[in-house]
Amino acid sequence: MASPDNGPGNAAMAMPGAxxxxxxxxxxxxxxxxxxxxxxxxxPFFTPGVIVIAAVAAxxxxxxxxxxxxxxxxxxxxxxxxxxxxWIGIDVATGVALAAGGFTTAFIAHVLNHERYHVLVxxxxxxxxxxxxxxxxxxCVDLGRYYNIWHVLMPQMWxxxxxxxxxxxxxxxxxxxxxxxxxxxxxxxxxxxxxxxGLLRGLNKPVETLLRLLDNTLGATxxxxxxxxxxxxxxxxxxxxxxxxxxxxxxxxxxxxxxLPLQFLLSAFAVGLSMVVFESLLASxxxxxxxxxxxxxxxxxxxxxxxxxxxxxxxxDMANRGTWQYLQTFSLRSxxxxxxxxxxxxxxxxxxxxxxxxxxxxxxxxxAAMVVFGVALNRFNVFxxxxxxxxxxxPYIPAWTEVLLTVGFIALLVLIYRLFIFxxxxxxxxxxxxxx
Amino acid sequence: MVTRREFLKYTGAAAGTAALVATxxxxxxxxxxxxxxxxxxxxxxxxxxxxxxxxxxxxxxxxLPHGTLQSYDDQNMLKEMRRPDEAQFTVINRYPxxxxxxxxLDVKVQCYHCEKPACVSACIVGALEKHxxxxxxxxxxxCIGCRYCMVACPFQIPAYEYDNALTPKVMKCTLCSERTLxxxxxxxxxxxxxxxxxxxxxxxQLLELAHERIAQHPDRYHPEVxxxxxxxxxxxxxxxxxxxxxxxxPELSDQSPAVLTETIQHGIFRGFSGPLMIFGxxxxxxxxxxxxxxxxESDDEDGEDHHG
Numbered sequence: 001m002a003s004p005d006n007g008p009g010n011a012a013m014a015m016p017g018a019x020x021x022x023x024x025x026x027x028x029x030x031x032x033x034x035x036x037x038x039x040x041x042x043x044p045f046f047t048p049g050v051i052v053i054a055a056v057a058a059x060x061x062x063x064x065x066x067x068x069x070x071x072x073x074x075x076x077x078x079x080x081x082x083x084x085x086x087w088i089g090i091d092v093a094t095g096v097a098l099a100a101g102g103f104t105t106a107f108i109a110h111v112l113n114h115e116r117y118h119v120l121v122x123x124x125x126x127x128x129x130x131x132x133x134x135x136x137x138x139x140c141v142d143l144g145r146y147y148n149i150w151h152v153l154m155p156q157m158w159x160x161x162x163x164x165x166x167x168x169x170x171x172x173x174x175x176x177x178x179x180x181x182x183x184x185x186x187x188x189x190x191x192x193x194x195x196x197x198g199l200l201r202g203l204n205k206p207v208e209t210l211l212r213l214l215d216n217t218l219g220a221t222x223x224x225x226x227x228x229x230x231x232x233x234x235x236x237x238x239x240x241x242x243x244x245x246x247x248x249x250x251x252x253x254x255x256x257x258x259x260l261p262l263q264f265l266l267s268a269f270a271v272g273l274s275m276v277v278f279e280s281l282l283a284s285x286x287x288x289x290x291x292x293x294x295x296x297x298x299x300x301x302x303x304x305x306x307x308x309x310x311x312x313x314x315x316x317d318m319a320n321r322g323t324w325q326y327l328q329t330f331s332l333r334s335x336x337x338x339x340x341x342x343x344x345x346x347x348x349x350x351x352x353x354x355x356x357x358x359x360x361x362x363x364x365x366x367x368a369a370m371v372v373f374g375v376a377l378n379r380f381n382v383f384x385x386x387x388x389x390x391x392x393x394x395p396y397i398p399a400w401t402e403v404l405l406t407v408g409f410i411a412l413l414v415l416i417y418r419l420f421i422f423x424x425x426x427x428x429x430x431x432x433x434x435x436x
Numbered sequence: 437m438v439t440r441r442e443f444l445k446y447t448g449a450a451a452g453t454a455a456l457v458a459t460x461x462x463x464x465x466x467x468x469x470x471x472x473x474x475x476x477x478x479x480x481x482x483x484x485x486x487x488x489x490x491x492x493x494x495x496x497x498x499x500l501p502h503g504t505l506q507s508y509d510d511q512n513m514l515k516e517m518r519r520p521d522e523a524q525f526t527v528i529n530r531y532p533x534x535x536x537x538x539x540x541l542d543v544k545v546q547c548y549h550c551e552k553p554a555c556v557s558a559c560i561v562g563a564l565e566k567h568x569x570x571x572x573x574x575x576x577x578x579c580i581g582c583r584y585c586m587v588a589c590p591f592q593i594p595a596y597e598y599d600n601a602l603t604p605k606v607m608k609c610t611l612c613s614e615r616t617l618x619x620x621x622x623x624x625x626x627x628x629x630x631x632x633x634x635x636x637x638x639x640x641q642l643l644e645l646a647h648e649r650i651a652q653h654p655d656r657y658h659p660e661v662x663x664x665x666x667x668x669x670x671x672x673x674x675x676x677x678x679x680x681x682x683x684x685x686p687e688l689s690d691q692s693p694a695v696l697t698e699t700i701q702h703g704i705f706r707g708f709s710g711p712l713m714i715f716g717x718x719x720x721x722x723x724x725x726x727x728x729x730x731x732x733e734s735d736d737e738d739g740e741d742h743h744g
Contacts, residue, residue, distance in 0.1 A: 110722065143581045161557045162559060163701055228715070245697050246558055246587070248696070
């Protein structure tokens with residue numbers, strides 16, 4: 001356990017080695033060094049809510065078992081008309097978008113070097129790492145021949161024409177980069193006090209050496225990985241939008257456009273920042289910590305501008321293609337598009353442009369949650385609602401088992417996230433918390 | 437343990453992707469690997485009597501579940517508007533006779549083997565390939581089962597074995613490539629057709645034949661051959677008495693949907709210039725922002741209150 005005597009560290013510790021560590025300074029000193037929550041959190045790890053979440057996760061894993069033994073047909077409503085369902089539309093497409101907090105925060109805090117936001121880097125990194133891990137898991141569950149996933153990496157099977165290949169390759173490398181970016185946090189947690197029990201005691205020294213080597217190597221190269229992470233993210237966030245461009249006769253014109261990749265990228269920027277705010281406020285509430293408004297309010301200042309650019313790319317394209325006409329009829333699609341724009345863009349922009357509202361946790365939380373909802377709905381629209389199967393005789397409605405697996409995976413992700421913030425130095429030590 | 441050598445490995449992989457993507461770009465800019473003598477099938481739908489023997493011949497050839505030839509005499513099936521699926525690679529659907537003609541139109545449905553197939557362009561591992569001789573072929577060994585080919589196919593043809601837990605396959609017509617390309621035989625459906633409604637041959641010659649028939653019987657045929665230009669052309673060519681959209685073919689462009697996506701992909705990733713440029717730009721940004729912000733300097737631009 002990190003001892004409270006560690007004292008205030010400097011905020012550059014957010015990602016050790018990310019840059020030549022500046023000397024501790026007053027500007028950053030109001031945020032304390034990140035530390036594991038075990039032993040200092042105001043709440044225990046297990047609460048009734050956590051137990052419910054664990055039960056949901058377990059139920060999801062049961063569905064996973066059924067899928068593995070009896071096939072996709074046994075647990076999904078997928079058919080020859082609807083080859084992709086919510087496992088792709090939510091677990092993968094929405095998952096990737098909502099994990100965008102990792103690279104957007106890394107960009108702001110490390111590339112632009114806004115020191116005050118370093119405190120947000122670790123939670124965002126953890127979300128991205130776990131988020132992408134679950135995206136990969138989600139893909140594997142949906143793949144008919146998941147055991148062939150390694151084929152994507154084999155040069156003789158590379159297929160540069162496929163947007164999916166680009167997504168797969170980038171996600172694969174980015175996941176590796178995320179694990180590497182997280183390693184210094186693991187090193188920080190264990191380095192200097194590796195204490196394996198019993199027979200493993202002999203390994204203490206080698207593990208210690210390994211951690212030191214790893215920490216030093218990564219420390220020297222971290223900037224490379226940070227930039228690489230941003231580049232890879234821009235590449236696959238946009239290519240995820242290219243995926244459905246190949247089906248012009250199936251994807252509704254409200255969403256089908258040649259600039260879908262650009263729209264996906266722009267919305268990823270906005271939702272990335274919103275997820276960081278959303279999660280931070282959610283975690284504060286769950287862990288009975290003081291919301292980090294001094295950092296979150298100015299951070300959220302950027303969201304309305306990003307949303308406006310995204311909206312611009314949406315309307316200009318719309319005017320260009322004359323697709324306004326589809327909004328004049330009342331249908332599931334026109335409603336879904338409108339909700340996406342009104343709830344996901346208009347209202348949060350209005351809230352976040354207000355200096356006053358931005359500083360109130362409830363308003364900030366609502367605005368961030370609406371952006372998250374809006375972009376998630378956009379992905380759902382592109383992959384599910386807006387998809388017309390030319391010969392379908394009935395619409396695709398996910399089976400309850402499909403829903404349970406998706407919800408179960410999200411629950412599992414939340415559990416692991418909680419475990420990690422209890423185990424590893426992710427969240428900053430609060431002032432006052434040490435007396436709790 | 438991560439070393440610089442491993443970074444280089446990734447960079448190498450990236451460069452490899454760049455090279456590969458560049459090759460793909462050439463393919464999409466007009467060069468073709470297709471044989472000018474490539475084969476196809478002309479289906480004169482006006483000659484079809486809906487006997488469904490082709491369905492039996494196909495199932496028999498591809499070892500799909502099927503009954504006796506007699507069991508296919510059931511003409512009621514024609515009205516059900518079936519689709520090819522994992523157990524049946526071809527089906528016949530019957531469309532009512534138009535006012536000006538006595539016979540209904542019986543339409544054979546199967547994979548049309550596009551000239552520039554969206555499924556091939558979509559496939560993440562190259563499990564689907566357009567053979568230079570015409571057929572679009574599937575390699576189950578490479579397949580990872582992502583079903584993006586099914587999303588991409590404008591005709592909604594590839595079917596999937598959802599109930600196979602371990603080794604599900606994408607299922608569709610192979611243009612009997614085993615018979616046609618290797619043994620020099622006719623496709624099973626063509627061979628069994630009693631009306632010669634199906635003609636197997638070189639695509640170029642089949643197009644000529646189709647246009648000859650249209651010219652000779654302009655009253656009998658709709659003047660457009662489905663598959664001559666549809667989605668950039670297909671190996672199967674359909675001659676009908678009405679526009680293709682009136683016998684179950686979706687409204688489709690004359691350009692393959694793969695052209696747009698490949699243009700986007702190669703536009704962004706050509707020679708890896710896009711990503712490399714961003715990488716360079718970010719490096720410069722990072723360097724300058726580090727130099728600019730001297731330790732001890734606050735980075736508040738607007739002085740927004742951060743004490744509360």
